[in-house]
Amino acid sequence: AQSVTQLGSHVSVSEGALVLLRCNYSSSVPPYLFWYVQYPNQGLQLLLKYTTGATLVKGINGFEAEFKKSETSFHLTKPSAHMSDAAEYFCAVSGNNQGGKLIFGQGTELSVKP
Amino acid sequence: GAVVSQHPSWVICKSGTSVKIECRSLDFQATTMFWYRQFPKQSLMLMATSNEGSKATYEQGVEKDKFLINHASLTLSTLTVTSAHPEDSSFYICSARDLSSTSYEQYFGPGTRLTVT
Numbered sequence: 103a104q105s106v107t108q109l110g111s112h113v114s115v116s117e118g119a120l121v122l123l124r125c126n127y128s129s130s131v132p133p134y135l136f137w138y139v140q141y142p143n144q145g146l147q148l149l150l151k152y153t154t155g156a157t158l159v160k161g162i163n164g165f166e167a168e169f170k171k172s173e174t175s176f177h178l179t180k181p182s183a184h185m186s187d188a189a190e191y192f193c194a195v196s197g198n199n200q201g202g203k204l205i206f207g208q209g210t211e212l213s214v215k216p
Numbered sequence: 217g218a219v220v221s222q223h224p225s226w227v228i229c230k231s232g233t234s235v236k237i238e239c240r241s242l243d244f245q246a247t248t249m250f251w252y253r254q255f256p257k258q259s260l261m262l263m264a265t266s267n268e269g270s271k272a273t274y275e276q277g278v279e280k281d282k283f284l285i286n287h288a289s290l291t292l293s294t295l296t297v298t299s300a301h302p303e304d305s306s307f308y309i310c311s312a313r314d315l316s317s318t319s320y321e322q323y324f325g326p327g328t329r330l331t332v333t
Contacts, residue, residue, distance in 0.1 A: 144327060
């Protein structure tokens with residue numbers, strides 16, 4: 103079985119500060135890991151994904167995440183927050199034993215203060 | 217590329233009526249589409265997995281006779297909420313997997329806001 107835990111339902115940072123959103127996963131098979139962003143009343147947009155290979159993954163809008171197998175983590179970071187980064191962020195896991203299903207974390211709401 | 221559309225984007229209907237929501241992959245073929253439901257300030261709840269040309273697979277606790285899913289082609293899946301009631305009011309989101317993708321990535325539609333009065 104697979105599961106995802108996002109630590110912190112709400113994170114608040116100042117504009118220009120480091121953004122760190124935490125995600126830990128559980129998986130009995132090699133995981134595929136994803137970060138999605140959702141703006142109010144919209145669908146989800148893929149920020150980045152890890153499948154195989156390089157463990158540091160760069161995504162859109164300056165975000166990146168590092169797959170750490172030993173820590174079962176896939177934390178999302180951005181060096182400098184922008185006001186437009188305020189949104190809901192979801193970490194998700196999938197693998198070849200789930201029929202393509204994505205298992206989502208609870209989500210983290212990111213607020214950016216001016 | 218990899219655009220998924222949903223129609224309508226919002227709908228208001230009276231209790232007891234049925235509502236159909238369409239999900240289309242615009243620039244790729246999708247053998248598998250997924251339907252999610254999202255309550256305010258909550259994560260996405262998978263309702264069912266829709267495979268082209270076969271019956272949908274529903275998650276535990278989801279009433280298949282209430283939420284009818286049809287995946288008639290490689291670019292279109294529909295969700296029909298039958299005999300809708302106020303408790304069915306929610307944000308419904310579909311996603312699609314690219315036929316050619318091996319990474320299980322899903323592309324999401326913009327969502328449909330359903331309000332049942």
